[in-house]
Amino acid sequence: MERREFLKKSAKTAGILSVLGLGADSLFAQNGVKMPMMTLNNGVKMPALGLGTYALYGNECERAIRDAYECGYRLFDTAQMYSNQKEIGKAIKQMPRNELFIETKISQNATFSQAKEIIQKALDELQTDYIDLLLIHSNYSNSKEIYKAMEEAYKQGLIKALGISNFNAKAYSEFIKEVEVMPTINQCQTHLFYQQNALRAVMKETILQSWSPFIAGKKEVFENALVQDLSKKYAKTPAQILLRFLNQENIALIPKTSRKERMKENLDIFDFTIDSQDMQSLRKLDKNKSYFSWSD
Numbered sequence: 001m002e003r004r005e006f007l008k009k010s011a012k013t014a015g016i017l018s019v020l021g022l023g024a025d026s027l028f029a030q031n032g033v034k035m036p037m038m039t040l041n042n043g044v045k046m047p048a049l050g051l052g053t054y055a056l057y058g059n060e061c062e063r064a065i066r067d068a069y070e071c072g073y074r075l076f077d078t079a080q081m082y083s084n085q086k087e088i089g090k091a092i093k094q095m096p097r098n099e100l101f102i103e104t105k106i107s108q109n110a111t112f113s114q115a116k117e118i119i120q121k122a123l124d125e126l127q128t129d130y131i132d133l134l135l136i137h138s139n140y141s142n143s144k145e146i147y148k149a150m151e152e153a154y155k156q157g158l159i160k161a162l163g164i165s166n167f168n169a170k171a172y173s174e175f176i177k178e179v180e181v182m183p184t185i186n187q188c189q190t191h192l193f194y195q196q197n198a199l200r201a202v203m204k205e206t207i208l209q210s211w212s213p214f215i216a217g218k219k220e221v222f223e224n225a226l227v228q229d230l231s232k233k234y235a236k237t238p239a240q241i242l243l244r245f246l247n248q249e250n251i252a253l254i255p256k257t258s259r260k261e262r263m264k265e266n267l268d269i270f271d272f273t274i275d276s277q278d279m280q281s282l283r284k285l286d287k288n289k290s291y292f293s294w295s296d
Contacts, residue, residue, distance in 0.1 A: 067263060138166045
């Protein structure tokens with residue numbers, strides 16, 4: 001199914017619901033299927049799919065958060081370097097905090113005391129008493145020192161779960177030997193062509209979360225012949241096939257978009273299952289290489 005067909009179908013359904021007195025957003029939020037939750041290694045529940053907010057700023061960012069919430073999103077991912085924590089804070093202020101899962105990242109090679117200041121600034125900008133998940137954005141030389149500040153905040157109840165980002169298999173294996181609190185998440189570039197098999201093999205207690213599951217919109221992945229065939233077979237868009245594949249591999253997802261129709265499309269992946277043979281065929285498309293020069 002092409003994206004435009006999905007969007008046309010969505011608009012038609014919305015019209016029917018309007019006649020019935022039901023909101024279209026409630027359909028896409030529920031879609032007959034609840035948002036699956038993933039249990040982190042400390043028992044915290046995290047939505048399997050959320051909204052990435054990289055390069056969303058100002059009013060557009062606030063609107064995107066509100067639109068996503070209406071569609072059924074409850075997980076919102078940001079970072080210190082995204083410079084949009086204030087906008088996200090304004091948007092979520094109008095939402096029930098206990099429904100939300102907010103994750104952010106420390107994005108500099110900070111000292112212990114600097115990391116503590118960054119955490120407090122994130123709490124202030126997000127206008128919240130706690131952060132659901134805090135990550136180290138990259139494998140900095142001071143990562144262990146940063147993480148000690150995060151562990152302190154975790155013990156104080158300011159952070160509900162700790163994690164890392166962009167740590168490869170070697171870096172991850174070395175890092176966990178030195179920490180007190182096991183990372184719950186490792187957020188890395190992960191998609192059909194870079195499935196992170198070596199990393200997943202060593203992460204027994206840490207869940208992989210995919211950033212850029214669409215490889216920043218590269219046509220190569222959407223137009224792949226197998227993806228196109230499965231799109232027709234399952235009556236889903238190529239984007240939905242790509243997301244559902246990763247989801248069935250137990251990989252968490254934070255696709256980024258500012259368009260409400262795409263938000264709905266990305267969320268509409270939990271009402272079908274890719275069969276085992278097709279999953280194996282998709283696994284064979286792994287090229288085991290990064291598509292971004294600054295990432296492993």
